[in-house]
Amino acid sequence: MSETPLLEIRDLTVRFSESAPPAVRGVSLRVDAGTRVGIIGESGSGKSVTAMSVLRLNDERIAHYGEDSSIKLDGRELLKAPMSAIQGVRGAEASMIFQDPMSVLNPVFRVGHQVRDVLVAHQPGLRKKARALVIESLDAVGIRNPSAVYRQYPHELSGGMRQRVMIAMAIASSPRLLIADEATSALDVTVQAAVLETIGALADDRGMAVLMITHDMGVVARFCDYVYVMYDGEVVESGAAEDILTSPQHDYTKKLLASVPRLHGDQPRTA
Amino acid sequence: MNPSPLLEITDLTVRYGTGKQKPAVDNVSLSLAAGETLGLVGESGSGKSTVARAVLGLMPFEGTIKYQGENLAQVSPTRMRAIRSDLQMIFQDPYATLDPRMTVGRQIAEPMLVHKIVARSGVSQRVGELLEQVGLAPDMAVRYPHEFSGGQRQRVAIARALGVSPSLIVCDEPTSALDVSVQAQVLELLQELQRTQGIAYLFIAHNLGVVRAMSHQVAVMYLGEIVEYGTSDEVFSNPQHPYTQALIDAVLEPDPSSRHRALTIDADLTSPITVMRRGE
Numbered sequence: 001m002s003e004t005p006l007l008e009i010r011d012l013t014v015r016f017s018e019s020a021p022p023a024v025r026g027v028s029l030r031v032d033a034g035t036r037v038g039i040i041g042e043s044g045s046g047k048s049v050t051a052m053s054v055l056r057l058n059d060e061r062i063a064h065y066g067e068d069s070s071i072k073l074d075g076r077e078l079l080k081a082p083m084s085a086i087q088g089v090r091g092a093e094a095s096m097i098f099q100d101p102m103s104v105l106n107p108v109f110r111v112g113h114q115v116r117d118v119l120v121a122h123q124p125g126l127r128k129k130a131r132a133l134v135i136e137s138l139d140a141v142g143i144r145n146p147s148a149v150y151r152q153y154p155h156e157l158s159g160g161m162r163q164r165v166m167i168a169m170a171i172a173s174s175p176r177l178l179i180a181d182e183a184t185s186a187l188d189v190t191v192q193a194a195v196l197e198t199i200g201a202l203a204d205d206r207g208m209a210v211l212m213i214t215h216d217m218g219v220v221a222r223f224c225d226y227v228y229v230m231y232d233g234e235v236v237e238s239g240a241a242e243d244i245l246t247s248p249q250h251d252y253t254k255k256l257l258a259s260v261p262r263l264h265g266d267q268p269r270t271a
Numbered sequence: 272m273n274p275s276p277l278l279e280i281t282d283l284t285v286r287y288g289t290g291k292q293k294p295a296v297d298n299v300s301l302s303l304a305a306g307e308t309l310g311l312v313g314e315s316g317s318g319k320s321t322v323a324r325a326v327l328g329l330m331p332f333e334g335t336i337k338y339q340g341e342n343l344a345q346v347s348p349t350r351m352r353a354i355r356s357d358l359q360m361i362f363q364d365p366y367a368t369l370d371p372r373m374t375v376g377r378q379i380a381e382p383m384l385v386h387k388i389v390a391r392s393g394v395s396q397r398v399g400e401l402l403e404q405v406g407l408a409p410d411m412a413v414r415y416p417h418e419f420s421g422g423q424r425q426r427v428a429i430a431r432a433l434g435v436s437p438s439l440i441v442c443d444e445p446t447s448a449l450d451v452s453v454q455a456q457v458l459e460l461l462q463e464l465q466r467t468q469g470i471a472y473l474f475i476a477h478n479l480g481v482v483r484a485m486s487h488q489v490a491v492m493y494l495g496e497i498v499e500y501g502t503s504d505e506v507f508s509n510p511q512h513p514y515t516q517a518l519i520d521a522v523l524e525p526d527p528s529s530r531h532r533a534l535t536i537d538a539d540l541t542s543p544i545t546v547m548r549r550g551e
Contacts, residue, residue, distance in 0.1 A: 042450040043421075159315070188314035188477065193521040215450065218523025222530055242527040259455040261480035263507060263522050 004075050006209050007031040007054065007094075007177055013066030014049050014058065022066075023049045025233040033176065034207045036200070038220045038241065040256070041230035050230070051179050051213045054078065055096055056086045073177070092122045095170035099182040101162035104169075105154040112138070112150030115169045122173040137168045142198045160191035164198065171202060178203070181213040196223050217260055221245055229253045275340055276302040277439060277471050278309075278326065282334035285321050295321045297495035298334075303488070305438060306469040310486030310503065312479055312518070317492040319475045323441045326473065327360055338439075356386040359432035363444035365424035369416040375427045376402075376412025383434040401430040405460060422453035429460065433468075441473045446481060458485060479522050483507050491515045 007030065014024040024046040031037045041047040052058045054071055056078065071078045073094060078086065090096075098104060106114060115137065116130045126133060131150070138146035141164040154162055163183065170178060180199065184192040200223060203210050212223055220227050220241055228238040229250065237250040248254045278301075285296040296318040303309040311319045325332040328343060328351060336343045338354055346354065359382075362368055369378055379401055380394045389397050399409030405426040416424060425445060432440050442461070446454040458481065464470055476482050482489060482503075489506040491499040491514065498512040510516045 042452065189479070189523070190314065190517060190521040193523065196523075216523065217451075217525030221525050221527055222523045245525050245527050255452060257525055259451040260525050261455075261458070261478070261484040262524060263480040263483055263519065264524055264526070 003032070005030040005072075006033040006074060007211065008070075008072045009050070009054070010068075010070040010072075011066065012050060012053060012069045012071065014046075014053060014069075015064045015066075016062050021233070023233055024053070026066075027230070027233075027235050029228050029235065029238070031177065031209050031211055034203070034209055036203065036210045036212065036223055036225045038212045038214060038224035038227040039230055040214055040217065040220055040227055042215055042256070044232075045230040046233040047213050047230045048181055051096070051181050051211065054179060054211075055090050055094060056083070057096070091118060091170070091175065092173045093175055094177040094179065095173075095175045096179040096181060097163075097166050097170045097183045099185050101159070101166040102154060104166050105162060107154055109153070110151050111154060111157070111165045112152075115165065115172055118169050119172040134168070134172070137172055138165070140202065141165075141168045141171075142194070143168070158191075160187055160195060163187060163191075163195055167195075167199065167202070171206070171208070174206060175208065177209045177211065179211045179213070182215065183212075184219065185214070185216065192219075193222070199223075217245065217257060229256070277305040277339060278303040278473065279337040280322070280326070280334070281337075283322065283325060283336065284333040285318070285325050285330055286333075293495060295495055296325065296332075299492075299495075299497050301490055301497070301500070303439070303471055303473060305471055306465065307487045308465065308472040308474050308485050310482035310489040311473065311475045311492060312477065312482045312489065313492035314477060314518075316494070318495040319492050320443055322492075323360070323443050323473065323475055327358065327441060328355070352386075356382070356388070356435040357437050358439050358441070359435065359437040360441040360443065361425070361428045361432055361445050363448050365421070365428040366416060368428060369424060371416055374413050374415055375419070379412070379427065379431045379434055382431060386435050388435055397434070398430075401434055402427075404433065404464075405430045406456075420453075422449050422457060425449065425457050426460065429457075429464075433464065436468075437470060439471045439473065441475070443475045444477070445474075447476065447478065454481070461485070479507070479519060480524070491518065 009027060009029045012024055012027040013022050015022040027050055039047045039050060049058060065079050069079055073089060078089065105111065112134055115134045119133060120127050120130055135146045135150055138149055143149050143161065143164050184195050187195060199210060202208065212219065214220065224241045227241045227244050228235045229244065231252045237244065237248065237253050244253060248257055280299060280301045283296055283299045284294050286294045299322060301309060311322060313319045321330065324330040326336055338358065376398045379398045383389045383394060383397065398412050402409050402411055407423060407426055419427060446457050449457060474482065474485050486503045489503050490497050491506065493514045499506055499510060499515045506515065507519065510519060
């Protein structure tokens with residue numbers, strides 16, 4: 001724990017308007033190399049804005065970061081870095097995947113070509129071997145028959161398959177940090193479980209850290225080692241996932257856990 | 272079993288397209304007693320929403336759907352309109368079912384006026400009562416949908432459905448777009464309305480925890496067919512079909528032990544597209 005964390009956010013404040021309160025207020029968190037960290041919160045809690053800040057994906061014409069805010073990736077300050085430097089970080093050192101793969105994938109290009117373009121953009125030297133590498137990574141994210149899928153268009157794939165393609169794209173250049181923003185929220189439960197398992201296996205194999213942004217305590221239970229609970233722009237509680245789930249301290253965390261209708265265990269119909 | 276259920280579906284089949292493919296709903300039989308909740312669970316493409324659309328008369332179908340003993344395929348259009356007032360619906364996205372340019376008060380009033388349930392003179396008072404019943408303030412009637420949060424909009428949709436005093440409300444994923452804490456409040460409201468007004472629900476959802484909390488009877492759909500059907504306790508405590516078991520195992524619950532639960536299904540087999548292609 002004493003080593004430099006892979007990602008360290010300190011006192012992050014993000015403001016979208018002078019008149020409104022900040023969307024994120026004084027958030028500090030750390031992700032160590034190879035670990036799985038969650039941020040849980042409901043709509044408007046600031047969890048996505050926090051995640052987007054890492055890759056500077058907020059619209060910076062309107063988003064303003066606090067004077068003392070700092071985001072360090074491997075010890076390097078990102079918030080004050082020029083955009084050209086951030087471009088080198090995105091995809092190569094840290095990647096992000098989102099809830100809706102259709103908003104990331106271009107509908108008129110074959111999926112294999114889209115993954116290839118990302119790979120070649122970061123590592124031009126790999127151009128000759130690119131096709132084979134892409135098929136390999138499609139295989140790694142659990143796509144059966146990767147050479148056929150390489151030639152398919154996004155609309156020909158199911159939601160789970162598209163999500164796998166997006167993951168393949170995100171990990172093409174072997175980033176050390178994967179940020180997943182509600183990446184499995186739109187999927188059916190069986191598919192969600194399988195995609196989480198794939199992300200977990202990839203993270204373990206490659207020693208990649210994952211920052212999982214979610215509204216779902218179930219995802220935290222299944223996937224995360226450590227979790228930060230956000231409410232109204234602030235971190236209200238953090239700790240080992242197991243501790244937060246079994247003995248939450250903050251009232252909001254307790255309420256969040258109590259709101260989930262349980263399936264397992266004895267909790268029959270309440271009426 | 273009640274001899275004459277409120278809703279009785281027998282051998283329901285619904286086809287999209289040319290009819291050569293596997294039907295979206297394939298030979299489904301279900302029944303729902305007055306004042307009870309029948310939960311319909313399944314994943315995308317399982318046909319659960321298509322069952323709802325057939326019950327509401329929004330889809331041509333084969334088989335029989337009887338509502339209070341009347342065969343919906345044979346009733347006259349006039350009679351169907353009358354039945355409609357007894358059979359309401361709420362959907363996942365209340366914003367899509369509310370008109371953005373009309374005050375919510377007018378929208379809640381409209382079905383009552385169409386079905387001539389209240390006189391024009393008494394309608395605004397009745398709208399106020401309905402808003403109160405769903406936990407909103409009567410003076411909110413003058414506001415527009417965009418002025419409400421997601422949970423409040425769903426309450427408005429529920430108020431509109433309640434206005435015509437239905438015996439059955441078809442709820443299609445009514446809380447899946449809501450934050451969990453808001454979802455809990457809306458589910459609580461639906462249960463309270465059932466207790467006080469004896470409304471039956473055909474409750475469609477993909478979230479098994481929600482379905483368990485709401486339902487007396489549960490039917491599990493997979494690729495258009497019912498693979499398991501029984502009381503909520505039977506289905507969830509002692510599932511017989513491997514798909515039900517897989518579905519239950521895949522549910523992620525806020526419990527540290529779920530970290531170690533293994534997957535029991537090949538997730539690709541739950542996509543109708545994949546299954547159909549393989550079958551070709």
